[in-house]
Amino acid sequence: MTGSHNNTRVLIVDDDPLTRMMAVEALREGGYSTFEAENGVQALITFNAEHPDLVLLDVMMPGLSGFEVCRRLRATPSGELVPVIMLTGLEDSDSVEEAFHVGATDFISKPINWTLLRFRIRYVLRSAQVMKELVRSKDSLSSAQRIARLGSWEWFVQADDAQRSSQYYRLFGQHADTFGEGMLALIAHVYEPDRAMVHAALEGARQGIGYQLTYRVVWPDGSVRTLLETAERANDLGAESLDGLVMEGSAQDITEQVEAQRRIRQLAYFDPLTGLPNREFFREGLLAATARCLRNDSRCAVMVVDIDRFARINDSLGPERGDQVLQVIGHRLRDCMGDRTPAEPAGGGGLPRLKVARMAADEFGILVTDAGPVEEVLAIAHKLVQVVCAPIRVPGQEITLSARVGVALMPDHEIDADALLKAAETALNRAKRITRDQVALFSEEMKVAAFLRFTLEGDLRRAIGEDELKVLYQPIVDVNRREIVKAEALVRWPHVSRGSVPPPEFISLAEETGMIVPLTRAVMERVCNDIVQLGDALPADFRVSINLSGVNFMDPQLIPTVRAVLEGAGLQASRIEFELTETVLMRDLDYATTILAQLREMGIRVAVDDFGTGYSSLAYLRRLAVDTLKIDRSFVSELVDGQGVAIVRAVIGLAHSLGLEVVAEGVETVAQLETLRDQGCHLIQGYLFARPMSSRALAQSLVSASILPVDRPV
Ligand code: C2E
Ligand code: CA
Ligand code: CA
Numbered sequence: 001m002t003g004s005h006n007n008t009r010v011l012i013v014d015d016d017p018l019t020r021m022m023a024v025e026a027l028r029e030g031g032y033s034t035f036e037a038e039n040g041v042q043a044l045i046t047f048n049a050e051h052p053d054l055v056l057l058d059v060m061m062p063g064l065s066g067f068e069v070c071r072r073l074r075a076t077p078s079g080e081l082v083p084v085i086m087l088t089g090l091e092d093s094d095s096v097e098e099a100f101h102v103g104a105t106d107f108i109s110k111p112i113n114w115t116l117l118r119f120r121i122r123y124v125l126r127s128a129q130v131m132k133e134l135v136r137s138k139d140s141l142s143s144a145q146r147i148a149r150l151g152s153w154e155w156f157v158q159a160d161d162a163q164r165s166s167q168y169y170r171l172f173g174q175h176a177d178t179f180g181e182g183m184l185a186l187i188a189h190v191y192e193p194d195r196a197m198v199h200a201a202l203e204g205a206r207q208g209i210g211y212q213l214t215y216r217v218v219w220p221d222g223s224v225r226t227l228l229e230t231a232e233r234a235n236d237l238g239a240e241s242l243d244g245l246v247m248e249g250s251a252q253d254i255t256e257q258v259e260a261q262r263r264i265r266q267l268a269y270f271d272p273l274t275g276l277p278n279r280e281f282f283r284e285g286l287l288a289a290t291a292r293c294l295r296n297d298s299r300c301a302v303m304v305v306d307i308d309r310f311a312r313i314n315d316s317l318g319p320e321r322g323d324q325v326l327q328v329i330g331h332r333l334r335d336c337m338g339d340r341t342p343a344e345p346a347g348g349g350g351l352p353r354l355k356v357a358r359m360a361a362d363e364f365g366i367l368v369t370d371a372g373p374v375e376e377v378l379a380i381a382h383k384l385v386q387v388v389c390a391p392i393r394v395p396g397q398e399i400t401l402s403a404r405v406g407v408a409l410m411p412d413h414e415i416d417a418d419a420l421l422k423a424a425e426t427a428l429n430r431a432k433r434i435t436r437d438q439v440a441l442f443s444e445e446m447k448v449a450a451f452l453r454f455t456l457e458g459d460l461r462r463a464i465g466e467d468e469l470k471v472l473y474q475p476i477v478d479v480n481r482r483e484i485v486k487a488e489a490l491v492r493w494p495h496v497s498r499g500s501v502p503p504p505e506f507i508s509l510a511e512e513t514g515m516i517v518p519l520t521r522a523v524m525e526r527v528c529n530d531i532v533q534l535g536d537a538l539p540a541d542f543r544v545s546i547n548l549s550g551v552n553f554m555d556p557q558l559i560p561t562v563r564a565v566l567e568g569a570g571l572q573a574s575r576i577e578f579e580l581t582e583t584v585l586m587r588d589l590d591y592a593t594t595i596l597a598q599l600r601e602m603g604i605r606v607a608v609d610d611f612g613t614g615y616s617s618l619a620y621l622r623r624l625a626v627d628t629l630k631i632d633r634s635f636v637s638e639l640v641d642g643q644g645v646a647i648v649r650a651v652i653g654l655a656h657s658l659g660l661e662v663v664a665e666g667v668e669t670v671a672q673l674e675t676l677r678d679q680g681c682h683l684i685q686g687y688l689f690a691r692p693m694s695s696r697a698l699a700q701s702l703v704s705a706s707i708l709p710v711d712r713p714v
Pocket of ligand 3: 609610630632633665
């Protein structure tokens with residue numbers, strides 16, 4: 001979607017041309033205008049010349065560091081408030097600390113998720129707007145004070161003789177002759193609900209007791225204003241006696257100040273888009289609610305509602321529509337929870353009834369106090385899902401969203417507010433990972449999962465030992481030659497009692513426990529044996545690629561193991577290829593360079609897997625001996641209706657300029673295929689042609705070319 005942020009201008013500062021290029025493509029596609037700078041000095045010059053609305057700033061640059069650039073920007077008047085997003089290294093908490101210290105607005109850690117980048121930027125821009133308003137409010141607060149009018153009085157108590165300054169009368173919209181005589185005449189002008197309080201203060205004053213009081217008054221025209229009044233003894237009479245007591249006081253109109261404070265509070269605690277309380281406010285409300293629960297032995301529930309793939313809605317419909325959708329959802333959730341418009345707590349900081357809050361871009365928090373049994377709470381969660389899923393009509397279109405909810409209960413799961421919120425978020429993450437249910441309750445689910453993982457570990461150990469793992473092969477098709485030219489080996493675990501366990505689940509388990517080393521060895525052996533067995537059924541130059549995890553890559557035994565396995569099977573090294581992710585390759589460049597050189601020497605090729613989701617740095621690509629880039633599935637799936645093309649084109653162009661082969665992963669539709677081919681990518685892997693299959697089926701497909709039906713426009 002272009003054209004929606006036409007006037008938003010982003011300055012991209014990074015010494016790595018590839019990161020800059022990908023950022024430019026991702027942002028241009030989002031309709032932003034971009035400027036680039038390749039070092040700190042250039043960044044400062046471009047900033048002063050172009051006055052961008054936002055700066056994307058890399059931390060690690062030769063010359064001026066990103067931190068220094070940010071510090072200098074903040075020191076200039078025009079750079080004081082511009083949002084600066086710093087690009088920091090992975091999980092580098094010191095950098096994050098430093099980034100905020102020098103005045104960065106936000107940070108994104110590399111590797112950058114390009115799909116979410118645009119969304120993040122928009123969020124930061126909106127916060128910047130709020131910040132500007134906040135500054136404006138503070139200004140108006142101080143000017144309110146400057147022009148504050150003070151009125152004063154003296155009260156000769158025994159004679160009830162009240163002497164008031166003319167300014168004092170004006171605070172009530174009155175004159176001396178309309179105000180009334182005596183101290184208690186004041187009461188008539190006080191706003192009814194505050195009268196008892198003022199009366200009590202005056203009775204105290206009659207006894208010589210001073211006060212400081214905020215009360216509201218009603219002007220003759222009906223308007224209500226707020227005064228702050230202070231009273232104290234004017235004379236010291238010595239102990240006991242009240243004879244001759246004189247009190248004196250002054251009052252000030254603080255209406256604007258109160259309003260400004262309300263406004264600041266509104267800005268600090270409420271989300272401007274939906275008018276709902278924000279995360280900060282939610283936390284405070286939760287704190288009070290949990291304290292109350294402990295006191296009266298009741299129970300409360302926290303739910304976190306997340307809208308599935310909202311970033312995509314935003315991208316395809318444009319940010320204005322995206323905002324409207326969020327407003328509608330905020331409304332619906334509030335209605336569903338019977339929540340009223342979040343009114344300000346009436347004075348005294350009493351706890352507002354907080355039910356629905358906006359926690360993050362597309363995440364809402366729900367607090368249920370005095371919650372019933374678990375089933376009831378879950379029923380509420382399911383109702384919330386339904387409410388979000390009801391079709392939303394925007395002009396010219398009807399959209400249907402889906403949502404996931406994480407639920408945690410107090411005291412059942414946690415008794416601390418922050419821990420409770422975290423538990424709900426953990427449950428939400430689980431709901432996001434496991435697609436079969438949209439609502440996840442913290443307790444049972446998590447305990448079961450932990451237990452499953454525990455038993456899975458033992459099972460996997462046995463499965464590797466007893467050769468239960470299978471390997472399937474997914475063909476990679478050259479659409480120009482109309483031939484299967486390679487295949488990727490993908491491991492499968494047909495678990496006896498649990499059915500097949502998804503690879504990401506047991507691979508991560510194997511990585512954590514070190515079992516990935518024997519697992520990979522088992523896969524390599526299987527692949528080599530299969531290739532040997534298929535013999536002439538495979539063309540002589542047919543390669544099979546094997547996935548290596550980070551642990552495998554760092555394993556000092558990797559090269560010897562590979563040699564041993566190849567020798568054992570009597571297979572040439574040129575028949576296999578390894579797939580490694582960018583993140584793994586980047587972790588230690590010197591080490592990676594050495595290992596890749598050895599692999600190349602042996603004749604084993606290397607592909608960069610999931611390309612685009614990691615650091616995507618041109619510097620490392622140039623330096624490393626890799627042969628192939630595999631464009632990540634997420635980019636391919638974004639290729640809809642002419643969208644997402646720019647970034648894919650950029651990657652293909654880059655690969656070709658470096659003399660690398662490009663494979664597109666996860667191709668599912670003819671439209672994606674055609675776009676990729678138009679952009680010069682002709683090696684295709686994906687369900688469109690074939691799912692992973694047995695080695696025999698692979699050999700069969702090679703002969704019959706059955707996965708390439710003639711009527712398919714390839
Ligand atoms: P990957 O390396 O990105 O592998 C591609 C995954 O995408 C495979 O999932 C494949 O079945 C799936 N896929 C292929 N075409 C399409 C498509 O058109 N649409 C969709 N939706 N998916 C498609 P799989 O087999 O479940 O493997 C998942 C991940 O597990 C792999 O991602 C890889 O990271 C890991 N993995 C699989 N086998 C091995 C292995 O032997 N060793 C290691 N270390 N990791 C493995
Ligand atoms: Ca792979
Ligand atoms: Ca991949």
